[in-house]
Amino acid sequence: MKIIKINATESTNLYLKSLGKSTNDKGIIAVRALCQTQGRGQMGTSWQTEDNKNLITSYLLPQINLEPKDNFKMSMLVSLALKKCLENLKVPDLKIKWPNDILSCQKKIAGILIENTFTAQKISSSIIGIGLNLNQKSFHNLPQASSLSLICQKEFDIDEVFQRLNVEIEVLYKKLIQKDFEGSLYEYYKNLYGYREEQIFEFKNGQQKKGMIKSIENNGFLNVKFNDHTSQSFDLKEIKQVY
Known part of the structure; x- marks a missing residue:
């Protein structure tokens, strides 16, 4: 090096x-x-x-x-x-x-x-x-x-x-x-913070929903399962964990 x-x-x-x-x-x-x-x-x-x-x-x-x-x-x-x-x-x-x-x-x-x-x-x-x-x-x-x-x-x-x-x-x-x-x-x-644990997520518009990290997709997108039983994948800056 x-x-x-x-x-x-x-x-x-x-x-x-x-x-x-x-x-x-x-x-x-x-x-x-x-x-x-x-x-x-x-x-x-x-x-x-x-x-x-x-x-x-x-x-x-x-x-x-x-x-x-x-x-x-x-x-x-x-x-x-x-x-x-x-x-x-x-x-x-x-x-x-x-x-x-x-x-x-x-x-x-x-x-x-x-x-x-x-x-x-x-x-x-x-x-x-x-x-x-x-x-x-x-x-x-x-x-x-x-x-x-x-x-x-x-x-x-x-x-x-x-x-x-x-x-x-x-x-x-x-x-x-x-x-x-x-x-x-x-x-x-x-070692992933909040993996498969219920937590609050915040969208770009400020809206918040409870859910948990379900998986990381091959492209790095975060797959979240929400408490209303819907699932969605997000790119960087499209969603954040409230901690």
Whole structure:
């Protein structure tokens, strides 16, 4: 793994996008920034972070040659890799919130942004952006956000966490190259927040209904069975869990 450390950038994902056009590296490239001025989340949302308090990193995974139908399998593997890293740090009560946010004690501590490049109708490479709240103490207007420091009541060494995550990303990359997805869906369900539990879901129009997560479809859509005995599948941002 080639590691690049920079002081500041608009976005680590954008940095790697630009770098990927001019590099011939055949292995993983990781970039870590102390400051990110235009961090992004899923579907164009923003990611708030204080300078030099959190882990802001992206990984360029080249030559993965995945079928588009395996896109969500990759998302599952990434979230499971991050969760394993956090388990090794003794972070309590970890769950994956669909599709790939990480919760601890029902608070969001990490987000993942995956951006793929397609060649000949296959995913030829992927950039995995990860924002992990480590030592930040306040989150303006984000009541569901927290950090490892707040939850575990101690400071974390950003470099150490980065090194531990790098190990898990290398294992993940080998699985992608080998198309080894065996057991990933089972592990994902086992760690999925609210799976088969009655909860409240909110639609884009603000309407709320009770139901439970029935399954995740192959395309990553969330299949929900509501208490009125109807079932429906939803793409990202079409529905959210109220927690």
